[in-house]
Amino acid sequence: MHFLIVCFVLVTQVVTSIATNNTTADTVRQWECTAHDQCPSTKACVQGLCSDPCVDLCGDNTTCTVNLHLPACACNHGHTGNPFVGCSLQVVPGTWPPIPRGKKQFYVEISKTADWHEAFMICLRNNSRLASVESAEELEAIRHLIRLTGRRLGQFWTSGSDYGYEGHYVWASTGTWLPSSSDMWLQDPHQPDNWQNNEHCVEVWERFTHQGYGLNDRPCQDKIYYICEYYS
């Protein structure tokens, strides 16, 4: 559902008497109009000229249309707010992603560590969710952010888990599958390996510099850094 706010503004019709003593013939001739209906339907009579009434009328993320000389501002699809001031992406409570067609972003936390469940809660409390790494491009974006922190060989929780069904991984924040055959899993040894039958949560790990960054299952109670995702 999106909200569409349409507001009409009556453009002030300038009807000023030209029959004043000081009005010259030249001044009279430069007037295009004295009423809207003397202009095309997409123009309005503003200060004697047929003008576009949308100029500088609406705020950001809006569309202005003119019907029978009258301008109307409306928020663009997926946006909400006052179209004359500006509209922002509409947040839909209880859904993820919360913003239709919003851009997914990641936040890498390196100031504190947490176990998997604690990390999940921390991200929720910060209007985000524990990260779901759903493509090689997203893994690359995370690698770039981690590199910016200066941390090497670090370990970071994602929302991946096979708690519900051993060996069947899902991104808990989105409910989508994470195939065990995905190229994003670290190799040598092949992950996920459920080492000692105690690894059910998924991290991003720079195992060795020559392997680069990839996914690995590890014990959920381990305290490591974590990555949240949010939309803007």
Ligand SMILES: [Ca+2]
């Ligand atoms: Ca493992």
